[in-house]
Structure formats: C-alpha cells, structure tokens
Amino acid sequence: MKQPPSTIAVASGKGGVGKTWFAISLAHALAQTGARVLLFDADLGLANVDIQLGLMPARDLGGILAGKCDLLSACERHSGGFSILAGRSGSGDLATLGPSGWASVLRVLADAGRHFDRIVIDLGAGIDPFVRQVSAAVDQLLVVVTEEPTSLTDAYAVLKLHHQERAVSHQIAGIVINQARSRLAGERIYATLSRACTQFLRETPPLAGVIRRDDKVRDAIRRQCLLAIRHPNTQAVDDVAAIAEVIVRGLPSTA
Numbered sequence: 001m002k003q004p005p006s007t008i009a010v011a012s013g014k015g016g017v018g019k020t021w022f023a024i025s026l027a028h029a030l031a032q033t034g035a036r037v038l039l040f041d042a043d044l045g046l047a048n049v050d051i052q053l054g055l056m057p058a059r060d061l062g063g064i065l066a067g068k069c070d071l072l073s074a075c076e077r078h079s080g081g082f083s084i085l086a087g088r089s090g091s092g093d094l095a096t097l098g099p100s101g102w103a104s105v106l107r108v109l110a111d112a113g114r115h116f117d118r119i120v121i122d123l124g125a126g127i128d129p130f131v132r133q134v135s136a137a138v139d140q141l142l143v144v145v146t147e148e149p150t151s152l153t154d155a156y157a158v159l160k161l162h163h164q165e166r167a168v169s170h171q172i173a174g175i176v177i178n179q180a181r182s183r184l185a186g187e188r189i190y191a192t193l194s195r196a197c198t199q200f201l202r203e204t205p206p207l208a209g210v211i212r213r214d215d216k217v218r219d220a221i222r223r224q225c226l227l228a229i230r231h232p233n234t235q236a237v238d239d240v241a242a243i244a245e246v247i248v249r250g251l252p253s254t255a
C-alpha cells in the first residue's frame, strides 16, 4: 500500500481562491482520522491562519527563526484536534527573508516531520522562489483553482513550474477545484485545466476533489470558526472530507 503523504502544501498562483480556508479545513479533516496533524502557515507575506481561526499565538515561525523558541513550544493546539504553527511574526518581517531564511524555514518543516504524521502547509499566492522550493520539497502539492480564467491560467503557471522541477520533487500536483457552482461545473473546470496540462506538459494532474461554493464558508471565516464545527452538515464540509480521504489513500498518479 502507498504511504500517505506526510507533507502537503496548498498553492494556487492566484490570490484569494480559498487556500487558507481549505488548508485549515483539510488539517481539521485529517485530524479526524486520528493522525497527529500540524497546520504550518508558510504564507510569508500575509500569514493569516491565526486570523481565520481567531487565535492570538504567543509564538510563531518568526520566533523559531530568530532563535527565541523551538518548534514544539511555538505550536499551538487547536480544539479541532490539530496543532498550528503561525506565520505572523512580531520579531521580524518574514516577507523579507532571502534564500538562507527560506532554507531555515525548510529545516523547521523537516523538524516538524519528526513530530507530526501530517503537515498541511498554507502557501502565499504567486510563484516566488520560496513557494516553488516548498512545492518541490513536499510529498504532495495541491493546487487550488476556481472557475475564474485568471485562476486557471495562474494554476497552469504553478503546474508548469512544478513540472519543470519534477526531477527534484518526484510528485505530480493534485488539483482542488474550489467555489464550484456544482460538482459537474467543478469537473468541467478540472477538464479544461487537465487538457492543457496533458497537451503542453505531457502530464495529467489528478483531481483531488471539487469543493462547492457554500455561503457557510464565509460565515465561518467571519466568525473565526472551523466550518465543520460551526456548520457540520454543510456541503463544503463533505467535499473537504472526501478530499482528505483521497489524499490519505494517495492520489492516483502520485509517483
């Protein structure tokens, strides 16, 4: 049997498509399986996992990099059954880290792998070198896409760069369609993207799943709650749970 991925990064290219909300919800869904899960906020520019969850972490990634605390003391336990390493820093601007700082973040990630079964990493928008390094280093990259044409083209850019780094990463990215009008509409968006990948990259990224547009998501974020706690019976919860199952089983074409 395939080993489930222990490090899972969430990227998109385009901003605002739902990466952070999905990373949080995926961490929660994976924690329901009994795994020790860490949600790692690696959006170095605009870290906001803590904001979406209404937390005020005393320690964070910046503190670890500054040598003020170690990984485990910086991780905060959430009542949803997973731990969080916040990225917001009172001790330095993570957005200005250069290559040596990025290497330090990757070392923190490797260290986290010794303490947790699954690490879900929320990345920032864009395709900067740090996003690409993390994407290449993890066991599974997930690319979040919506129906907007700019989201599709930006996701393709992420997939193309990731494809070029496949010699390093050995894994094909999975696609998460978010904010779809229906499952069928989501599958059509996936078909458009996967056709382009098959034609131009000679590689077809597998579909991890479709998450339907759900007003309850907005409500949960506004109230800084986990969706599955505030609205356990809403469709987006089922959709994320299905993706968590697919990921634990292993995406079809993951090497």
Ligand SMILES: Nc1ncnc2c1ncn2[C@@H]1O[C@H](COP(=O)(O)OP(=O)(O)OP(=O)(O)O)[C@@H](O)[C@H]1O
Pocket: 012, 014, 015, 016, 017, 018, 019, 020, 021, 022, 043, 046, 123, 124, 125, 178, 179, 180, 211, 212, 213, 214, 215, 217, 218, 221, 236
């Ligand atoms: N399935 C969904 N249904 C309805 N709204 C959604 C869904 N997923 C995300 N959203 C909306 O998208 C908004 C942006 O989400 P989020 O902040 O997680 O995006 P992001 O990709 O992390 O953004 P950034 O690139 O700025 O980090 C949320 O505030 C929420 O209102």
Ligand SMILES: [Mg+2]
Pocket: 019, 020, 021, 043, 048, 122, 123, 124
């Ligand atoms: Mg975000």
